[in-house]
Amino acid sequence: MARLIQAADLEDIARGAAVLGTGGGGDPYIGRLLAQQAIREHGPVTLVSLDEVPDEALGADAGGMGAPTVGVEKLAGGTEHVLAFQALETQLGRPLTHVVCGEAGGSNSTLPFVVAARLGRPLVDGDAMGRAFPELQMSIPAIYGVAATPLALADQQGNVVLLTAVDNRWTERIARAITIEMGCTAALSSYVMEGATLRRTLVPGTLSLCQELGQLIRAARARHQDAVERVTERLGGRRLFQGRVTDVGRRTETGFARGHATIAGVEDWRGQECRVEFQNEHLVAVRDGTVVASVPDLIIVLSSDTAEPVTTEQLRYGLRVVVIAAPCDERWRSPAGLALVGPRYFGYDFDHVPMAPPAADGRHGDSPAGRSPGRGPCVSAPGRRGRPSP
Amino acid sequence: MEAESAEAGRAGPPAPSPAPLRVGIDVGGTNTDAVLMEGAEVLAVHKTSTSQDVTEGICAAIEGLQGQQRFVPGAIAAVMIGTTHFTNAVVEGRRLAPTAAIRLGLPATASLPPLTDWPPALRGAVGEHVFLCHGGREFDGRPISSLDEAEVEAVAREIAGRGIRTVAITSVFAPVDPQDERRAAAIVARGAPGVAISCSHELGRIGLLERENATILNACLVDVAAHITGALARAVARAGIAAPLYISQNDGTLMSVEACRRYPVATFASGPTNSMRGAAFLSGETDCAVVDVGGTTTDVGALVHGFPREAAVAIAVGGVRTNFRMPDLVSVGLGGGSVVRPHGPRPEIGPDSVGYELTQRARVFGGPTLTATDLAVAGGRCAIGDPGRVEGLDPRLAAAGLELIESRIAELVDRVKTGPDPVPVVLVGGGSVLLGDRLPGASRLVRPDHFAVANAIGAAIAQVGGETDTVVALADRPREQALADAKRSAVERAVAAGARAATVRVVDVEEVPLAYLPSNAVRIRVKAVGDLELARAGSGDTAAGRRRSP
Numbered sequence: 001m002a003r004l005i006q007a008a009d010l011e012d013i014a015r016g017a018a019v020l021g022t023g024g025g026g027d028p029y030i031g032r033l034l035a036q037q038a039i040r041e042h043g044p045v046t047l048v049s050l051d052e053v054p055d056e057a058l059g060a061d062a063g064g065m066g067a068p069t070v071g072v073e074k075l076a077g078g079t080e081h082v083l084a085f086q087a088l089e090t091q092l093g094r095p096l097t098h099v100v101c102g103e104a105g106g107s108n109s110t111l112p113f114v115v116a117a118r119l120g121r122p123l124v125d126g127d128a129m130g131r132a133f134p135e136l137q138m139s140i141p142a143i144y145g146v147a148a149t150p151l152a153l154a155d156q157q158g159n160v161v162l163l164t165a166v167d168n169r170w171t172e173r174i175a176r177a178i179t180i181e182m183g184c185t186a187a188l189s190s191y192v193m194e195g196a197t198l199r200r201t202l203v204p205g206t207l208s209l210c211q212e213l214g215q216l217i218r219a220a221r222a223r224h225q226d227a228v229e230r231v232t233e234r235l236g237g238r239r240l241f242q243g244r245v246t247d248v249g250r251r252t253e254t255g256f257a258r259g260h261a262t263i264a265g266v267e268d269w270r271g272q273e274c275r276v277e278f279q280n281e282h283l284v285a286v287r288d289g290t291v292v293a294s295v296p297d298l299i300i301v302l303s304s305d306t307a308e309p310v311t312t313e314q315l316r317y318g319l320r321v322v323v324i325a326a327p328c329d330e331r332w333r334s335p336a337g338l339a340l341v342g343p344r345y346f347g348y349d350f351d352h353v354p355m356a357p358p359a360a361d362g363r364h365g366d367s368p369a370g371r372s373p374g375r376g377p378c379v380s381a382p383g384r385r386g387r388p389s390p
Numbered sequence: 391m392e393a394e395s396a397e398a399g400r401a402g403p404p405a406p407s408p409a410p411l412r413v414g415i416d417v418g419g420t421n422t423d424a425v426l427m428e429g430a431e432v433l434a435v436h437k438t439s440t441s442q443d444v445t446e447g448i449c450a451a452i453e454g455l456q457g458q459q460r461f462v463p464g465a466i467a468a469v470m471i472g473t474t475h476f477t478n479a480v481v482e483g484r485r486l487a488p489t490a491a492i493r494l495g496l497p498a499t500a501s502l503p504p505l506t507d508w509p510p511a512l513r514g515a516v517g518e519h520v521f522l523c524h525g526g527r528e529f530d531g532r533p534i535s536s537l538d539e540a541e542v543e544a545v546a547r548e549i550a551g552r553g554i555r556t557v558a559i560t561s562v563f564a565p566v567d568p569q570d571e572r573r574a575a576a577i578v579a580r581g582a583p584g585v586a587i588s589c590s591h592e593l594g595r596i597g598l599l600e601r602e603n604a605t606i607l608n609a610c611l612v613d614v615a616a617h618i619t620g621a622l623a624r625a626v627a628r629a630g631i632a633a634p635l636y637i638s639q640n641d642g643t644l645m646s647v648e649a650c651r652r653y654p655v656a657t658f659a660s661g662p663t664n665s666m667r668g669a670a671f672l673s674g675e676t677d678c679a680v681v682d683v684g685g686t687t688t689d690v691g692a693l694v695h696g697f698p699r700e701a702a703v704a705i706a707v708g709g710v711r712t713n714f715r716m717p718d719l720v721s722v723g724l725g726g727g728s729v730v731r732p733h734g735p736r737p738e739i740g741p742d743s744v745g746y747e748l749t750q751r752a753r754v755f756g757g758p759t760l761t762a763t764d765l766a767v768a769g770g771r772c773a774i775g776d777p778g779r780v781e782g783l784d785p786r787l788a789a790a791g792l793e794l795i796e797s798r799i800a801e802l803v804d805r806v807k808t809g810p811d812p813v814p815v816v817l818v819g820g821g822s823v824l825l826g827d828r829l830p831g832a833s834r835l836v837r838p839d840h841f842a843v844a845n846a847i848g849a850a851i852a853q854v855g856g857e858t859d860t861v862v863a864l865a866d867r868p869r870e871q872a873l874a875d876a877k878r879s880a881v882e883r884a885v886a887a888g889a890r891a892a893t894v895r896v897v898d899v900e901e902v903p904l905a906y907l908p909s910n911a912v913r914i915r916v917k918a919v920g921d922l923e924l925a926r927a928g929s930g931d932t933a934a935g936r937r938r939s940p
Contacts, residue, residue, distance in 0.1 A: 029711075030599070033502055069861075069913060070529050073598045074562050078501030156498040156534070183498075183528040184911075244805065250901070266804070318692070318699055318718065320805060 002052060002122070004044040007036040010110060012214025017109035018309035019213050019231060020206065021132040022298050024281035025106010026068020026311060034076055035113035042117040047125045050204045053098060057195035059124060060088050061102035062115035065136075065153070065175060066185035068313065071107065077156035080187035081115050087152035087160045088189050099123045100198065102139065102191065104206040105132025105281075106311075111187075123207070128191060130203035130329040131298050133341055134280045136175060137168035140329060141191055141201040143336045151175060151190035155182035203329050209234075217307045227307030228322045231300075237326030238355070240285050240292050241274035242267055242304060245319045261301075261315045263323065274323060276301065278312045283346050285323055293325035293355045294348070296332035296341045300324045325355040410467030410924055413631070414850025415451050416664060416843070417444075417473040423846040424451035426459055430671075430851075434458035435843045444475070444618055448625030463630030467924045471622055472638035472664045472849040476654040479614045480512075480708040486610040487556045488517040490549045490585075492542075492578070493602065494525030494570050495562035498534050504560070504602055509709035516610045519554055521545045525570040526562030529911060530863045534562055537570045539577060546581025556586040558609035560602040564591035565859045586612045592653060595859045596913065600704055600713040607710060608655040615654040619647050636922070640714050642667050642697050642848070643855035643919055646888065658707055658714045664848030666691050666698045666717055669818045671851050672838030678814040679803045679832075683821030685727040686743035690802040691719045695897055697919075699806075720802050726821030727752070728762040730791055735784070737765075737791040753779050762824050765791040772823040792824070800830040807831065818844055855897075855919040856883025863911045872914060873899070880918040889920030 005013070014032035018025070039045060053059070062085050064071070089096050099116040102108055104127040116123040128139040136148050148171040153161045161178050165171040171190070179186040193201065213231060220227035232239055243263040250259035258279045265272040275286045282299035285292050293299050301310045304320040331337050333354060339345065342352045409429030416423045417440055426434040436454030441447035448471070455461070479485060491504035504520045505513050523545060525537040549557060557578055561570040568591035575587045588609040594601040619637075626635050637650040638660040645656060669680045676696040682689045692699045698717030705716050723741025727748045731738040744751040744759055751757035753764040754775030760783075766772050768780040768788040780788075807813055812833035817825060818841035829835055840847065858879040862872040877896050884894045898917040 030502070033507060033599075037501060037506070067529070067911075069596065073596050074495070074526070074528065074534070075499040075598055076501040077497045077499065158497070183532070183534070244807075318806070 002046055002048045005039070005047050005113065005123075006044050007039040009211060010035045010039070010113065012218060013113075013207065013211045014110055014214070015217060015309070016210030016213030016215075017105055018311065019217075019300055019302070020109070020130070020210060020298065021105030021309065021311070022281045022300055023278055023310070023312040023315075024132040024134065025103075025108060026071055026313065028106060028110065030072055030075065031107030031110035034107075035110040035117070038114040038117040042120065045113050045116040046122040047207060048098070048122045049125050050199050050202060053124060053195045053198050055195040057097045057198065058092070058094065058192065059098035059100040059195075059198050060085065060096050060189045060192045061100040061112065061128065062189050063102045063108035063111045063187075064185060065179045065188045066182075068106065068311075070184040074156075074183060074185060076114075076185075076187075079158075080154040080156055081111055081189075082118050083158070083160055084152040084154035084187040084189040085115050085119070087154065087162055088150060088192060091150050091152070091162055092192065096192070097121065098198070100191070100193070100202070101127040101207060103127055103129045103132045104203070104210055105129070108132070109207065109210060124198060124202065125207045126198075126202035126204045127206045128202060130206055130332075131296070132281055136172040136190065138341050139168075139191060140203060140331050140337070141193060141197070142168050142340065143331055143334065144197070144201050146191060146193060146197060146201060148172075148190045150192060151188065153178050153182065154187045155185075221306060228302050228304070228324070231302065231307060232324045232326070235298070235300075235324070235326035237298070237300070237324045239322060240299075240325050241265060241269050241272070241287055241323040243269055243274065243321065245315060245317055245321060248315050248317060259312070263321060266320075276323060279346060280312060282312070284343065284348065285325065291350065291353065294343045294350075294352050295346060296328040296337065296352065297355045298326040298328060300326065327355060411461060411465050412850045413452065413455065413466055413469045414846040414848070415448060415469070415471045416661065416845035416849055417447060417471065417475065418661060418845065419474055419478065422447050422451050423843040424455050425840070425843050425846045425850055426455045426461060427847070427850045432672075432840050432847065433461075435840050435846075437843060444621035445625040445628070448622060449628055452625070452629040452631070464632060466631045466633045468633050468636060468922065469626050469631060470636045470638065470644060470849040470852055472660050472845060473618065473622075473657060474661055475618045476611055476614060476657050477659070477707060479611060480607055480710075483511055483515045483708065485614050485617075486512075486515045487613050488519065488552075488554050489606055489610040490519040490521060490545075490552075490554045490557045491602070491606050491609075492521045492523060492545060492557060492559045492574065493561070494523050494537065494559070494574055495534060495598075496522055496524045496526075498526065498562060499598065502599065504558075504606065506599065507711065508603070512708055512710060516606060517554070519549070519552065521548070523574070525574065527564075527567045527570070529563060529566065529861045531563075531567050533570075537573055539573075542574050542577040543581050546578045549578065549585065550582040554582075554585070556588070556609045556612040557582070558588045558590070558602070558605040560590040560598065560605050562598060563596070563861070564589070564601075565594075565596050566861050586652075588652070593655065594713040595915065596861065597704075597713055600711050603710045604655050604712040604714065607707065607712065608653060611654045615651045618654075619651040623647055636852070638664055638849045638852055640716075641855065641917075642852060644852045644888070644922060645854075649887075655712070655714070658712070659705060659716045661845060662691075662717050662719065663698055664845045664852070666693060666844075666848070667696065667851065668844030668846070668848030669816050669838065669841060670696060671847060672840055672844065673814070673816040673836040675814045675816055675836060678816050678836075679806050680816045680818065681799060681803065681822070681825075683799070683817070683819040683824060684725045685745050685748060685821060686723065686725045686741075687721050688724050688799055688802065688819075688821070689719045689721045690799070690806050691717045692806040697897065718806070720805050722798055722802055724762070724795060724798055725819075726761070726763045726766075726824060730760040730762060730765060732760070732784075732787050735786045735790050737787055737794065739791060739794060749775075762791070762795060762821070765795075766824045771826055774823070792826070795824050796826070796829060799825065800832075803829065803831050817841075852922075853919045854884060854887045854889040854922055855917060856880045856885070856887055856889075857915070857917045858883065859913070859915040861911055861913045869912070872912070873901070873916075876914045876916045877918070880916040884918045884920050888923055890923040891920070894918050894920030
């Protein structure tokens, strides 16, 4: 059902997006303010569910690329996101009827609201990842063979770059180089898709899920309930560890901020140690030497007291946190999906071990806690139209 | 690590002692505490209610010290004051000056103009005088756009025309390159003579809105700052003290009274910092947990190298997000006045408390309510009021209750601890009588004297510091070089703020790579502190060194 999203709703959505951001995407505060400002100026955004998207629809994602640390200092000019979106329309020679969310995590989950509000176009309730990932080619539509290009980048100066590339990996490389020239933040629109492809490839309902996660954290806090537990239940995940961060190491490697946090256990985990490794997003959780969760499953770090999601940049000595894992969209577990975002892609010498068997009805089922254990991982890649670029 | 200068910084009459005398005063919302210290020794303490009149309050505090221990005013080498006046002015929205907020960054940043996300009342209090101009830098120092002098001149005329007397200037990536802010400040000073100007690069870290908010709050406090600093200086002069006056900053270091007049926001949240540092100083510990047991709550924080560990989240003052940090404290609703409800042998304690009515309502004072203090008296931990009134109490109840209190406080200590090893625990606060002579997780318990005036002691012992926060592209210079440059800059700022060069040390280095970028850019933040140079303390007026590092 289509429904209207008002400025006040963005608080919950941004907080929920930080949960699904699995440590990446930066502080959701600025992204939330941008969306709220756009809605106050231009009116509420119509959020349409995937099954309401007609075949003749044409959508593209609207978001940004760059360093969150820069994004909190050099704020958006206000027109660049619309500029990138409209540049694609010019290139295509036809209007884009729908705005799409590329990743349900960090500011890229709130920036689509900016474009949707300013242009008065409906926003599709879903996203291309079901979480956050660091690179452009890491998208479920890409598993189905959808190309990221034509892609448009725009900056605050009004510069627009239109990109056509031979594959999505090239797109990522070139777009990132341009982003640095643009001052480390750029508005971006990409992954043009028609209605049928949108419906088939996107992860359904993730913007509503963000809102729901934000709501339940807020409500649980107000009632002094265990908000962490509510989040874990809702995602069909499980609590991996609880403790205090005792060490954070960071290094810059192959162009990305990589690092790890070591967490000393409390309560049920007293005497144990958990190491969360990250490259912008959390990649792997290792408990007492054993990998207990790995990318592409969601590894989420929440503040023990408030269930406030903790980004990798906020990870610091002494923080008291809970680490939870939640199953990713099952399509990420296909060979093509794992080739894009599996542990080996990020340089690990082991295969993905699903933290929990995927349920037949996907991870947005009503009762994820009731899944029976013991089923093997889903290996079928649904309806691929071609090999994604390696 | 505390300042214990051996140099005699006073030129007054013959001193009664070899070490310089210092007066530390903490002006809280309720109480004004004062201490007289000679080196590390506390000679006199005084506690009184905070008065309406700032000057009267300080004079009374100094007189109170004289009543405890006579001293020659000329023998005082420095006066340090911690105050909540500025925080309270913002929270209450009182006497805030209409302020022009100039931001340099067009065409970037226009989507979220200054005062975005401020509470409406505070927006109204500072007026909606918002100006977006060209200028500002990229993360690597390239200009976003050139500063347009004519544009800033026009803004200056508008400011003068509207009769605005205080201006906040914030430029994008000013921590990387403050030039645009300086140039704009000069243009505004020419075009609107007499206005007070606050620049963001003096006030904070990367994070435009938070730094800009702090700068605007700073600017709107111009009248309050002139009033308060004037009143403090008059009080000290009236007491016959000619020594320089310093004000506590939120990070536990000092600034000159002149710097405070220009940068009053740096005092935000200095109270909890002073309290913890004072407690640690009294105990002789520099790495420890500080447990403050009050009447209603217990606060626990950690000191690392003598400074409180900061909370991860920035604090909001009056509902405005700033980039100032608070000490990372954990609290529980448990104190000397906590109400005890027996449930068989296992009692429930708190979180409700009889609070300041302890001496009327607790059993040992003849009252009807069983409190945590009554358990402590029954358990023989202290002798308060009339122990006879709790003689009939079930000893198992008292023991179980005290054990519960101990375990709950031990849990808080465990949460702030930095590793599994036991740490020294410093106990302060009137309610600390609830605890015995051991606590799980504590290597030793220290109960320092004078803990009731720990805030004032924290002010008196404070050092001076300098900080740098910058983004560096490692393509331009090697990491080691970048780190060395940042450290040197922080040390220079500490010395400029009045630190004795030989004592300045780098106490904190934070290096965070910028995520999602293959450019090898890192953000480097360095903090250095040193002992106050008492001999030349009067020259510590520069704001350059005391740029505040929330």
